[in-house]
Amino acid sequence: MNELLLNRLEEMFKVMNNTPEIRELIRLKKEIYSDKDLAKDLEELRSIKEVYSEKYINLKKKIVMSDKVMQFHKLEDELYFTILESNKKLEELFNKKGCK
Numbered sequence: 351m352n353e354l355l356l357n358r359l360e361e362m363f364k365v366m367n368n369t370p371e372i373r374e375l376i377r378l379k380k381e382i383y384s385d386k387d388l389a390k391d392l393e394e395l396r397s398i399k400e401v402y403s404e405k406y407i408n409l410k411k412k413i414v415m416s417d418k419v420m421q422f423h424k425l426e427d428e429l430y431f432t433i434l435e436s437n438k439k440l441e442e443l444f445n446k447k448g449c450k
Contacts (some may be wrong), residue, residue, distance in 0.1 A: 378422040386424055388416065 366372055382388060391413050398406040412432060 371428065375422065375425045375429065378418055378425070382422060383420050385418065388413065388418070 391409060395406065395409050395413065396407070400406060
């Protein structure tokens with residue numbers, strides 16, 4: 351049974367990795383990491399010591415509101431909630447206590 355379950359999970363991960371959403375998430379991550387302007391802004395953000403300063407807040411807004419970052423977080427959130435739902439179903443299957 352363990353081998354069968356592991357094989358099915360492996361199949362599920364292969365299918366997930368080939369979905370348009372996951373491919374887009376991976377593409378956006380690469381694009382974000384290679385974006386020189388975004389990297390410059392992140393470096394500047396890290397150098398600001400006062401996190402409540404107007405400069406820090408405005409720079410953080412600029413980064414978070416960029417189209418790439420917003421789309422990445424949207425897809426990341428969808429994946430997160432899909433994983434939560436999967437964990438809930440697995441828990442229902444394997445966490446049964448007592449006889450019915």
